[in-house]
Amino acid sequence: METLFDFLVKLDKNAFLFINAKSGTYxxxxxxxxxxxxxxxxxxxxSLILVLIWFRGRSLKFQIEGRxxxxxxxxxxxxxxxxxxxxxxxxxxxxxxTLPDARLIFYxxxxxxxxxxxxxxxxxxxxxxxxxxxxxxxxxxxxxxxLGVGRIFVGIHFPGDIIGGLLIAIVSFWIxxxxxxxxNKQVIxxxxxxxxxxxxxxxxx
Amino acid sequence: xxxxxxxxxxxxxxxxxxxxxxxxxxRTNRLRPPVYLLSTILMVSAAALFFSTSNxxxxxxxxxxxxxxxxxxxxxxxxxxxxxxxxxVFLRKYxxxxxxxxxxxxxxx
Numbered sequence: 001m002e003t004l005f006d007f008l009v010k011l012d013k014n015a016f017l018f019i020n021a022k023s024g025t026y027x028x029x030x031x032x033x034x035x036x037x038x039x040x041x042x043x044x045x046x047s048l049i050l051v052l053i054w055f056r057g058r059s060l061k062f063q064i065e066g067r068x069x070x071x072x073x074x075x076x077x078x079x080x081x082x083x084x085x086x087x088x089x090x091x092x093x094x095x096x097x098t099l100p101d102a103r104l105i106f107y108x109x110x111x112x113x114x115x116x117x118x119x120x121x122x123x124x125x126x127x128x129x130x131x132x133x134x135x136x137x138x139x140x141x142x143x144x145x146x147l148g149v150g151r152i153f154v155g156i157h158f159p160g161d162i163i164g165g166l167l168i169a170i171v172s173f174w175i176x177x178x179x180x181x182x183x184n185k186q187v188i189x190x191x192x193x194x195x196x197x198x199x200x201x202x203x204x205x
Numbered sequence: 206x207x208x209x210x211x212x213x214x215x216x217x218x219x220x221x222x223x224x225x226x227x228x229x230x231x232r233t234n235r236l237r238p239p240v241y242l243l244s245t246i247l248m249v250s251a252a253a254l255f256f257s258t259s260n261x262x263x264x265x266x267x268x269x270x271x272x273x274x275x276x277x278x279x280x281x282x283x284x285x286x287x288x289x290x291x292x293x294v295f296l297r298k299y300x301x302x303x304x305x306x307x308x309x310x311x312x313x314x
Contacts, residue, residue: 108264
């Protein structure tokens with residue numbers, strides 16, 4: 001078992017060094033990678049997609065469908081972040097830029113490398129949307145993948161951290177899905193309350 | 206520009222305004238190319254403004270935003286964008302009604 005673990009860690013390091021090898025070579029590629037891997041572009045874009053889904057429903061049926069997906073997305077994001085927080089308290093993995101051959105073109109985070117918090121968060125937002133809206137979901141999953149690859153390229157995550165983040169997002173989505181199945185009526189009631197309440201009219205378009 | 210937090214807030218307001226315009230047009234079945242263009246320009250310009258004006262690759266210990274700050278500022282900017290949109294729509298309706306009234310008065314005279 002230990003040999004298999006060592007083999008996976010070695011494979012992870014080699015995959016990281018392969019992806020990270022070209023960073024710092026082409027300034028334009030580096031700039032694009034830094035923007036994609038930043039804490040702002042992908043998370044804010046995904047949040048904007050959630051805002052769009054929340055407001056765009058034409059009929060009550062589509063509003064309930066869209067808003068349930070948005071609530072699931074936010075809940076999955078929060079639960080994924082919570083799982084990452086717990087894992088970070090249990091185990092610590094050094095960032096890949098501490099390797100002798102690694103190249104760092106980003107700021108140097110000091111928290112645990114495994115699992116990737118940012119990928120768990122954005123994949124947690126993307127998966128529930130993918131289940132309801134295929135096109136928007138695919139765009140969001142591509143965004144999550146780009147963020148993951150970008151963060152390996154700039155030197156702050158191993159590929160294993162990204163896969164770990166993705167798995168956490170999937171498990172969180174499964175748990176949140178079960179919770180939403182149990183409280184489905186209450187969720188629909190809250191959405192209807194938002195849509196029909198006279199006092200909440202100011203928050204509607 | 207004006208400090209990291211304020212820059213983030215302003216750019217988020219501009220981007221939210223773009224997305225609310227798009228959502229509103231979709232909801233009321235008035236999705237036309239100019240609407241797409243306007244909302245795309247607002248969102249792209251917000252991103253361009255944010256990333257081109259200063260170094261945004263900053264750790265939260267060095268002046269960047271942590272996840273909680275990001276979430277709070279985005280929520281505030283979402284509300285600001287929504288209220289800005291509603292104010293503009295209200296103002297437009299009000300002005301149009303007034304000009305129609307003037308036009309009707311002009312015709313009756």
